[in-house]
Amino acid sequence: MLAARAELPRKGIDWAALGWMFLFFWYISGVTQFFLYATDSIGWRGFRQTILLSGFWLVPLLLFPGRARQIAGVLGGLLWLCSLPAFGYYLIYGQDFSQSVIFIMFESNQAESAEYLSQYMAWWMPLAFLAYGLGAWLLWRKIRPVYLPGRSAIIVSLLIGIATLGYPARHLVFNDGFSIGLTKFEERVSTVTPWQLMVGYHQYTQQLSSMQELLSANAKLPPLKNLVDAHADQPGTLVLVLGESTNRQRMSLYGYPRATTPRLDAMRDQLAVFDNVVTPRPYTIEALQQVLTFADEQNPDAYLTTPSIVNLMKQAGYKTFWITNQQTMTERNTMLTTFSEQADEQVYLNNNREQNTRQYDGDVLEPFSKALADPAPRKFIVVHLLGTHMSYKYRFPEEYDHFKDRQGAPEWVTDDQLPTYNSYDNAVLYNDFVVSSLIEKLASSGGRDLLLYLSDHGEAVFDSPENDMLGRSEGKPTSPMYTVPFIVWTSGQWQGSKAADFRAELGRPYSSSNLIHTWADLTGLSFGEFDPSKSLISAQFKQRPVLIGNPYQPKSLIDFSLIKPKGQVALDDKKVVQAAPIN
Structure with missing residues (x-):
């Protein structure tokens, strides 16, 4: 074939034909990413990757120019079919397709899938699919051979392969271990067809396996000893709202000069606002491993060996219900999904591949209302928000773009x-708006209802x-x-009870790593492992050093009280608190 190619007349490279080839393959992966980027629904990384990796499919067309259109038709048809889930998901949600979506697909039964299609399939969607396919067909008609002289086709194809798929594939070689390299490779191809489905399914199986191991271990844990419920025969709904990246110093409820929490401010007389609570770690997973279990800074692995909340x-x-607007099946969030899967019912709202996506917490309100309407007389509902997670511009709709100028902003900004x-x-x-709406719905x-809201960490x-x-760094901690x-917040039926009168406890220095003890005290539960001295509202409360830092580096742990109010750690005179038991 190379010999036959050499006998053809040469007029230089047909750059227009090469451009049509590239545009055809880019269209199949890139059109969805283009819409996502153009509507400011997601960052530009996915769009960039489609431009880079779509060029890989030029290789077989350059090696076999005589069959370029047939090869493009077969490859394009397969790639187009692989791209339909992502395109359809964008039409329905305006969001990017990810392994989290694959998780939900495989966890749904036939009836749920049929209900899903009947609810979300609008009349215009088949027309959109048809237009999408028509665009690919029109581009395919532009495909024509590109003949390169001699062995240039082999050299050019090799260079294209290295520059496209070879570029992310370098991580498989130049990394500390194949597993790390594979993860980095998958990150860089996960937006592009057909790798999107392949990577998504591979990561789904990996995280499912890890989650099943954690769930299996959790199921084998012995129950809490001598559990007694003071309200055993009373109906009620208990709600735990987990925020994300919200620093109380930026809330007007806590004295910030800008009116950033006007709705909570208006209901302040209904709230117990604790003003001296800190998180043990500035990262979601590491913090919640302690917040939701008996683990703490001195026993950081106890989340694996003790029951959760x-x-x-x-x-x-x-x-029990778990409603989350956090990402689900990602390597980083496996532990969160494991916590959620311990509940009787789960609602996963955020199936995006990246956090930098417009995913609004208002979406939790509808499933929250459904959980409240559940006929079970006693309900425990966890609502996990995306809160004020970076990038902040993706966390609020346009009507909440209120602060636009310097009014109320510090002069040093x-x-x-x-x-x-x-x-x-x-x-x-x-x-x-979201937190106050949850309170209003519960009210x-x-x-006989109760709601507790706290954030996993600040920012x-x-x-x-x-x-x-900007952001968080455990190595450079600031307030x-x-x-x-x-x-x-407690309902009227809580009034007069111990849990409704917190005035003496609002200023106690406290680590959220001990939340499970406070939660038990609030809800009238006692058991062998319960320690009232670790309950924020208990008369037996005992003040301890409020430890922050990496518990796996005990010498790095410090008492939060040694952090200066304006945000700087007193590094010159800070006292290191060893991870020895503190009674």
Whole structure:
């Protein structure tokens, strides 16, 4: 074939034909990513990857130019079919397809799938699919051979392969271990057809296996000893709302000058606002492993060997629900999904591949209402928000874009920092709407109900002139990373009870790593493992060092009280608190 190619007349490279080939293959992967990027629904990384990796499919067309159109038709048809789930998912949700969607697909039965299609398949969607296929067909008609002289086709094809698929594949070779390299390779091809489905399914099976191991271990844990429920015969709904990346110092409920929490401010007389609670770690998974279990900074692995708060409530006879707007089946979030799968019912709302996606927490309100309407007399509902997670501009809809200028912003915030600073406050403003709406919905149910809201950790967003940090770093801790809101609302039927009068406890220094003890005390539960000295509302409360830091590096643990109010750690005189038992 190469010899036959050499006998053909040469007029140089047909760049237009090469461009049509590339556009055809890019269209199949790129059109969905283009729409996502153009509508500001997601960052540009996925769109960029489609441009890079779509060129790989030029290789067989250049090696066999005489059959270029036939090869393009077969490859294009297969790729188009593989791209339909992502395209359809975008039409329905305006979001990116991910392994989380694959998780839900495989966890759904036939009846659920039929109900899903009947509910979401609009009349215009088949027309959109037809137009999408028509576009691919019109581009395919433009395909024509590109002949390269001599062995140039082999050399050019090799270079294209290295420049496209070979570029992310380098991680398989130049990394510390194949597993790490494979993860990085998958990250870089996960937006492009057909790798999107392949990577999604592979990651789904991996995370499912890890989750099943964790769930199996959890199921073998012995029940809590001598569990006694003071309200055993009383109906009621108990709600735990987990926020994300929300620093209480940016909430007007806690004295911030901008009105970022007007709805919670208006109901303040109904709330117990604890103002001295900190998180043990500034990362979601690591923090919640302690917050939701008996683990703490001195026993960080106890989340693997002790019951969780969901186990506790199930043992107490509550029907349990988990409603989450966090990502589900990702390597990073396997532990979160494991916690959620311990509940009787789960609602997964966020199936995006990336966090930098417009996924609004208001979506939790409808499934929350459905959970409240469930006929079970005793319910425990966990609502896990995406809160004020970076990137902040994706956390609130347009009508909550309230803070746009310097009014109310500190003078040290630079012009470059101001948009980000304002976006965070707008995210807090929308979070106020969501949390207050959850309280209002629970209040309208008229039962013996309780809601506790806290954030997993805070976030530094240019909070002081001494520190212009953005984000979180355990190696460089500042106050905003650890100060979290901790708010309790109780219904009228709680009035006069111990749990409804918290005035003496609002300022106690407390680590959310001990939440399970406070939660048990709030809800009238006692058991062998319960320690009232670790309950924020107990008369037996005992003040301890409020430890923060990496518990696997005990010498790095410090007492949070040694962090200066404006956000800087007192590094010169900080006292290291060893991870020895503190009674």
